[in-house]
Amino acid sequence: MNAQNTPSPVTTPAPATVIGLGNMGSALAAALLDRGHPTTVWNRTPEKAKAQADRGAHVAATPAEAVAASGLVLACVLDYDALHTVLDPVAEAGGLAGKSLVNLTSGSPEQAEEMAAWAAAHGAGYLDGGIMTTPPGVGSPEMMFLYSGSEAVLETHRPALAALGDPLYLGARPGLASLYDSALLGLMWATFAGWLHGTAVVTADGPPATDFTRVALRWLTGAVSGFMTTYAPQVDAGRYPGDDATVDVQITAIDHLVHAARARGVDTSLPELLRATMERAAAAGHGQDSFASVIEVLRAPGAPATP
Known part of the structure; x- marks a missing residue:
C-alpha cells in the first residue's frame, strides 16, 4: 500500500x-x-x-x-x-x-x-x-x-x-506552576483595580464604562504589552536605561491622576500607593531609570536579578 x-x-x-x-x-x-x-x-x-x-x-x-x-x-x-x-x-x-x-x-x-x-x-x-x-x-x-x-x-x-x-x-521544579499562578493572579487583581479606578475617574465626567474600556483594552494590548516586553530583559539584566520615560517623569504624571481623581471625589489611595513606590525607587537612585527599576524596591534586599 x-x-x-x-x-x-x-x-x-x-x-x-x-x-x-x-x-x-x-x-x-x-x-x-x-x-x-x-x-x-x-x-x-x-x-x-x-x-x-x-x-x-x-x-x-x-x-x-x-x-x-x-x-x-x-x-x-x-x-x-x-x-x-x-x-x-x-x-x-x-x-x-x-x-x-x-x-x-x-x-x-x-x-x-x-x-x-x-x-x-x-x-x-x-x-x-x-x-x-x-x-x-x-x-x-x-x-x-x-x-x-x-x-x-x-x-x-x-x-x-x-x-x-x-x-x-x-x-x-514542582512549585513553579503554583508560583506562576499566584503571581499571575496578582497581576490580574492589580489590573482590575487600575481599570476600575480609571473607570471611576472617567465615568465621573459622563462617558460610560464601555467606552473607556474599549480604549483601555487597546492601550493594554498595544503600548502596555510593548512596555512589558521591553522591560523584562532589563529586569533580567539588572540595568534600566531610562530612554523611554524615567521614574521621575512618571512620578509627575501620576500626580495628574491623583489630582483628577480627587477633583471628582474618587478615592486616591491606589495612585498614592503607586506614587509612594515610585518615590522609593527614585530615592534609591533610580529616578533617571526606566519604570522597570521599581522592581528593585519590591524585591527582598540582596535578591538576585535572575533565578
Whole structure:
C-alpha cells in the first residue's frame, strides 16, 4: 500500500480519574467526558457525582477504587490537608505506585514541592498544575493550564490534559506552576483595580464604562504589552536605561491622576500607593531609570536579578 494512502492510527482516549467534584472538579470531569475519555470520579459527598454519572462517568465508591481505575489521577480538592486525607490511605496501601498524579489543588509552591516528594516516595509520577480560568472556561483551548514537575507525566497524558485547556509546561521544579499562578493572579487583581479606578475617574465626567474600556483594552494590548516586553530583559539584566520615560517623569504624571481623581471625589489611595513606590525607587537612585527599576524596591534586599 502506498504510504500516502496508509490510514492514520486511531487513538482511543485513555481513562482518567477525577478526585473532587466541586465546581472546578466537575468542570474537569465534564471536559474529559466531552473528549471521550472514560472517566471515573469520586467525591466525599456522593450526591455531587450525579451530574457526571448522568453524562457517563463511573462513580467510584472509595478513593482507592477511583485511583485504581486509571493511570491518570487528577486531584482538585479544597486544600492540601483535604488532599492528604483522601490520598494518604491509598498511598499507604500501595495504591499510588505506578500512577500519574496531577494535582490541581490550589496551594503554595512549598506545598507543591512537599507533595512531589511525597508522591515520589509512594511510587507515583507527579505533576503540579495551576488552572488559569474559572470553571466555565475549562475545556477551551484558549485557556492556559500551567504545569510543573514531571515532564514525562505531561507527555504521557498530554491528550487528556489538552482536553482541559492549553497545557503549558514551566519546568521540572514542582512549585513553579503554583508560583506562576499566584503571581499571575496578582497581576490580574492589580489590573482590575487600575481599570476600575480609571473607570471611576472617567465615568465621573459622563462617558460610560464601555467606552473607556474599549480604549483601555487597546492601550493594554498595544503600548502596555510593548512596555512589558521591553522591560523584562532589563529586569533580567539588572540595568534600566531610562530612554523611554524615567521614574521621575512618571512620578509627575501620576500626580495628574491623583489630582483628577480627587477633583471628582474618587478615592486616591491606589495612585498614592503607586506614587509612594515610585518615590522609593527614585530615592534609591533610580529616578533617571526606566519604570522597570521599581522592581528593585519590591524585591527582598540582596535578591538576585535572575533565578
